[in-house]
Amino acid sequence: AEPRHGNQPRTLDEARAEARHCKACPLWEPATQTVFGKGPDHAPVIFVGEQPGDQEDLAGEPFVGPAGKVFDAALAEAGIDRDQAYVTNAVKHFKFVPRGKRRIHQKPSMGEVKACRFWLEIERDLVRPKLVVALGATAAATVLGKAVTIRDTRSRLIDLEEGAKLLVTVHPAYILRLPDPESQARETEAFHRDMDLVRATV
Numbered sequence: 325a326e327p328r329h330g331n332q333p334r335t336l337d338e339a340r341a342e343a344r345h346c347k348a349c350p351l352w353e354p355a356t357q358t359v360f361g362k363g364p365d366h367a368p369v370i371f372v373g374e375q376p377g378d379q380e381d382l383a384g385e386p387f388v389g390p391a392g393k394v395f396d397a398a399l400a401e402a403g404i405d406r407d408q409a410y411v412t413n414a415v416k417h418f419k420f421v422p423r424g425k426r427r428i429h430q431k432p433s434m435g436e437v438k439a440c441r442f443w444l445e446i447e448r449d450l451v452r453p454k455l456v457v458a459l460g461a462t463a464a465a466t467v468l469g470k471a472v473t474i475r476d477t478r479s480r481l482i483d484l485e486e487g488a489k490l491l492v493t494v495h496p497a498y499i500l501r502l503p504d505p506e507s508q509a510r511e512t513e514a515f516h517r518d519m520d521l522v523r524a525t526v
């Protein structure tokens with residue numbers, strides 16, 4: 325059974341306030357704060373990342389660090405206004421190991437992803453978007469409830485319940501990690517084409 329916290333929140337503000345005290349998995353303790361989703365109540369599209377990074381943990385907002393820059397550039401290129409979208413993560417706390425003064429990002433475990441999943445369900449229930457965009461395999465698996473590969477699911481509209489669609493694309497941090505400029509350019513282009521599909525769908 326998935327952990328529940330009090331009553332079902334009726335608004336995003338209520339959900340956000342409740343999530344501040346979430347202890348559904350151990351990640352709450354070392355993290356600075358819960359990084360809940362951000363965006364308007366009835367956004368036509370929800371973007372789902374993996375989990376907040378170092379800068380998001382400090383700012384309390386999703387996608388404000390280096391991956392956020394890649395994301396913002398792709399939105400701008402496609403003509404999507406980020407303020408009209410709801411942006412969130414599969415896991416709402418930063419996971420890291422300290423190394424000197426730095427905090428090195430760690431991938432969330434399956435258990436942490438599962439423990440956090442009900443928050444994304446609440447966000448989707450309240451926002452009721454036309455389109456859910458999964459940025460990377462963790463987000464895709466969280467939305468679909470099963471492990472999937474980017475290769476098998478990318479760049480096409482997948483039916484969700486109640487007429488909503490899912491679009492799976494890469495995580496912007498994946499592009500940043502690519503070793504050579506050619507593959508970065510190629511993957512940036514492919515990511516931008518996926519954002520064009522978002523623009524055309526919402």
Ligand code: URA
Nearest residue numbers: 373374375376386387
């Ligand atoms: N990576 C994510 O998946 N989400 C963020 O909010 C930032 C980086």
